[in-house]
Amino acid sequence: MKQTAMKQPKLDVFNQMESEVRSYCRSFQTVFNKASNALLWDKHHKAYIDFFAGAGALNYGHNNPRIREKLVQYLLEDGVTHSLDMATEAKERFLLQFNNLILKPRSMSYKVMFPGPTGTNAVESALKIARKVTGRTNIICFTNAFHGMSLGSLSATGNSFKRKGAGVTLGNTTFMPYDQYFGSSIDTAAMLEKMLDDPGSGIDKPAAVLLETLQGEGGLNSASQAWLQSIEKICRKHDMLLIVDDVQMGCGRTGSFFSFEDAKIEPDLICLSKSIGGYGLPMALTLIKPKYDQWEPGEHNGTFRGNNLGFVAASEALTYWSDPDFTSQISKKSKILHDFLARMAKTYPKEIQEVRGKGFIQGLAFVEPSHAGKLSAEAFERGVIMETSGPRDEVAKIMPPLTIEEKLLHEGLERIEEALQAMFSPAAAKGKVSVHA
Structure with missing residues (x-):
């Protein structure tokens, strides 16, 4: 007898069988089954404009046809999929592409480490090598930082809710205030320098300073070029390594491939993940200045650090950076985004505190934190996917x-404007009909 599948209510399978730790599916209450570039469709054929991009893992869009073609061809030719850290043609091509299209044009020299498939793997390996080469254990990190959910990365993450989940004491880090933490009148880089200069400050001499140039999960706090340059000088003065976590902000999210290019600093270690995999495939890199590449063979490893599908996808994704029009288009669309957000802040000055962010990651910081989540919910009803960030989830990103x-x-921006009107100007929003892509 032919079996027919039972029709399940909306999210019953997930609610009954998946761990309570799930989060994004609680905000976006539907089941998705198709995606193309910046559009997602659910199983009821409703379309959604994606203003989330896999938390920054899909800079080149869903199912990018250029990348997909390379992946399909590689699979049909029985290309190696899993290889630990053995040499493969796919890895060789990626290394050459990364060197020729990214490092050489920027006059950068780094050894490439494949630490594992996720951003936290990259951060963990960076912390380990910094401690190894300096012989010190302490790491300077910053308020509202987010670096990952494994214990080493979590110890450098500021969010109290996420830190609590560790279940153990998190140590070997010293938190300092990020740029503008106390407002524009206090130079927090000078504060750090004073405390490191003072033998009575109680700060153990650090192995490294770990920072994001723009704090994505922390609320879109952006460090100035001057502040980043000051931090670099402090690192050189005190013989500390400078680690830039570019997991979310790298691969063009702020406009340039690396988020720190405008500041003209030279990190000793760079952490990349998310969109370095090109197609949403798990992949991470730790870039190491050659003189600090002091690992013993196998001293840091992982079963899935040889994701050859990631290498294939990444190699093709990097070709976008050989086209100057690609960066100019990011700049143009970033301005469209900024102009829209500035207009919304001007329209609702009592509700919106400020516009935050840079490049193609910007958002609205609300006076009442709950309004950010409300906007996300209203936008989702209108077919737009967006998330919140910040210590109180006060920023709609x-x-x-x-x-x-x-x-x-x-x-998508028009739909967000409709959502804001529904929240703050219901009379203006009355009678508007939501549209769907």
Whole structure:
């Protein structure tokens, strides 16, 4: 007898069988089954404009056709999929592409480490090598930082809710105030320098300083070029390594491939993940200045650090950076986003505190923190996916794929404006009909 599948209510399977730790599916209450560039569809054929982009893992969009073609071809030719850290043609091609298209044009020299498939793997390995080469254990990190959920990375993460989940004491880190933490009148870089200079400050001499140039999960706090340059000088003065966590902000999210390029600093270690995999595939890199590449063979390893599908996808994704029009388009669309957000802040000055962010990751910081989550919910009802960030989830964050079509970007922003009108100007929003892509 032919079996027919039982039709399940909306999210019953997930509610009954998946761990309570799930989070994003609680905000976006539907089951998705198809995606293309900046659009997602659910199983009821409703379309959603994606202003989330896999938390920054899909800078080149869903199912990018250029990348997909390379992956399908590689699979059909029985290309090696899993290889630990053995040499493969796919890895060789990626290393050459990364060197020729990213490092050489920027006059950068780094050894490439494949630490494992996730951003926290990259951060953990960076912390370990910094401690190994300096012989010190302490790491300077910053308020509202987010670096990952494994214990080493979590020890450098500021969010109290996430830290509590560790279940153990998190140590070997010293938190300092990020740029503008106390406002524009206090130079927190000078504060750090004073405390490191003072033998009575109680700070153990650090192995490294770990920072994000723009704090994505921490609320879109952006460090100035001057502050980043001051931190670099402090690192050189005190013989500390400078680690830039570019897991979310790298691969073009702020406009340039690396988020720190405008500041003209030279990190000793760089952490990359998320969109370095090109297609949403798990992949991470730790870039190490050659003189600090002091690992013993196998001293840090992982079963899935040889994701050859990631190498294939990444190699093709990097070709976007050989086209100057790609970066100019990011700049153009970033301005569209900023101008829209500035107009919304001007329209609702009592509700919106400020516009935050840079490049193609910007958002609205609300006076009442709950309004950010409310906007996300209202936007979702109108077919837009966006998330919140900040220590109180007070920032509504917009980060579409870099490849989003300009028309679709405008349409998504129009829907967000409708959502804000529904929240703060219900009379203006009355009678408006939501549209769907």
